[in-house]
Amino acid sequence: MRLKRQLDKVVKTRTLHRAARAKVPFPIVALVGYTNAGKSTLFNRLTGAEVMAKDMLFATLDPTMRRVVLPTGDEVILSDTVGFISDLPTELVAAFRATLEEVLDADLVLHVRDIGHAQTAEQAREVETILSGLGLPDDTPKIEVWNKIDTLDEEAHEAALERAGRTESVSAVSAVTGEGMEALLAAISQALGGVKHLETLVVPFAAGRKRAWLFDQGLVEGDTPTEEGHEMQIRWSAAQKARYERL
Template identity: 50%
Template sequence: MAIFNRDSDDEVARGARAVVVHAETHGLERRDSDARLEEARGLALAIGIDVRAGQAFRVRDRKPATLFGSGQVDQIATLVVQEEAELVIVDNALSPVQQSNLEKAVGAKVIDRTGLILEIFGERAATNEGRLQVELAHLDYQAGRLVRSWTHLERQRGGFGFLGGPGETQIEADRRMIRDRMAKIRKELEQVTRTRGLHRARRQRAPWPVIALVGYTNAGKSTLFNRLTGADVMAEDLLFATLDPTMRQIALPGLDKAILSDTVGFVSDLPTQLIAAFRATLEEVLSADLIVHVRDIAHPDSDAQRDDVLDVLSELGVAGEGALDRAEGEPAAPPIIEAWNKLDLLDPEAEALARETASRRDDVVILSALTGEGVPDLQRAISAKMTAGAKVYGLRIAAADGAALAWLHEHGEVLTSDAQGEETRVEVRLSDAAFARFGKRGQG
């Protein structure tokens, strides 16, 4: 059993007193109990919950009624009394029955991992689209529950989700209200999706590529985004510091302009409701020309976090088997570069090992977004990927079309240029993506 205790001097906690528990099923865990508990503690702190203690329990068979065994439920109840906790956070997915039974058994409100992540997203959504996506996910989660549950900021947010009803009639009314609200949100999001699709199409006609940053939450994506763009996106040592995607223009070696997109961080066991609700946002990754997967190489579970990110990308059809199932004529999945971040946190031995491992791969760059070390290497690696497979094209450009000639010089390697009367014959080396963009210039 792994146990952690709250530092009595912790000034970050500012909300309800809570304990965190985790049901560990032997052979089914990607990471150890200490890491799971610490991550759950970080999730709770992200919305100001005062985590007093945490404990992991080895569960052989998950109990349909309570998830934990009866003796373990008694231990949780004792922990609640000892810590004077108002809330129990179960770092697993709970059925409505399990949640209700645990609340009765331990004498405190209970929220599971899905509910906790939904709370964080509800607090962090800054745009109208983000708020709609979170509300849809929240309602979907609550639709099968309709039991009174604890929620951290419900009164402030004005009341979606976590509904309660004293009798069957009220429950049915609540269910009908949820269904109606979800239908309305889906219609609004369909319009958002169409608008986003138009914006994507316009960007694809523009003369510059799109690079998407993805990664596990708190891997340092926003810090790297700020380093590359000179922007001031929120970048804190806080899970899910970035929720709504941000885009900025950058310059790279050999690429005069590119668009860099900072996306929401992924997490293990990301609720399926959130993946579905945020699909329109996450599909920005699918339309990118290149994906930079930012990894916290100093984290003990870095490999497990990588697998969690790849699982979500695979579900979106960006990586893994899902990327191979595209319909004919659809663009191929974008290439991926791994940015092994937080080099500054490695001890000398670990740094040497990481550098030696990275040197054997052509899709890995090791760096520190915080100090800037290795960032120029990443910029060069991105440019190399973007221009890989470039071909030489022979083009005839109207002599008066100076903009076209300038574009070719900016985005390709002009090998020869021969003015002949009213046209200029050019031999230029361009990537497939750049050549396609050149042909679409001025359309739409």
């Protein structure tokens, strides 16, 4: 009974998080992958412990969700995921399903693989099966992150890097040594280039030309005059936002 109550609480908290998260004005990047693939290690490397203190809102909202500023200046929310385990006890299925379902909100999915594991192919298939079982839309952009390349022998290590170099949807990294992180961040920016997110701007009355550009581009979802200017709901990609800022 106690376990059941705790699980109900987990599910309820997750639901609240989802509601809060829906308002986050940044693309969401979800880490998925087999148990022990290195998701949490990669999450910590990409976000860095110091981000936690600077970003208390997200830190308190959910410790598995943190802001990352990409080298391009784009901001994303990186979300760690637990629960990619086969043969869960029945009582745990509901709680883990709730955490897994957060993946459905993602604009980009990073499928983290332990590329040095003897069963890496089987593990990847199992994760793909879970994702399609959850109903992840087929057109959700995905990057396969071949993690733990530091555990490969020299030849396999080179082969992994070479393959990643010529395959847009594959990155080869080591979350432990940091190798491949820059290329991974660039791949994330590239994959998110076309993803649109909703943002609220206050456009000063003097910036009529910029406001007209937003309408011309068909980006406006709401427009309310306030004392400071026009409060506008804009749905745009990082590239469109960058263009607006250069106007």
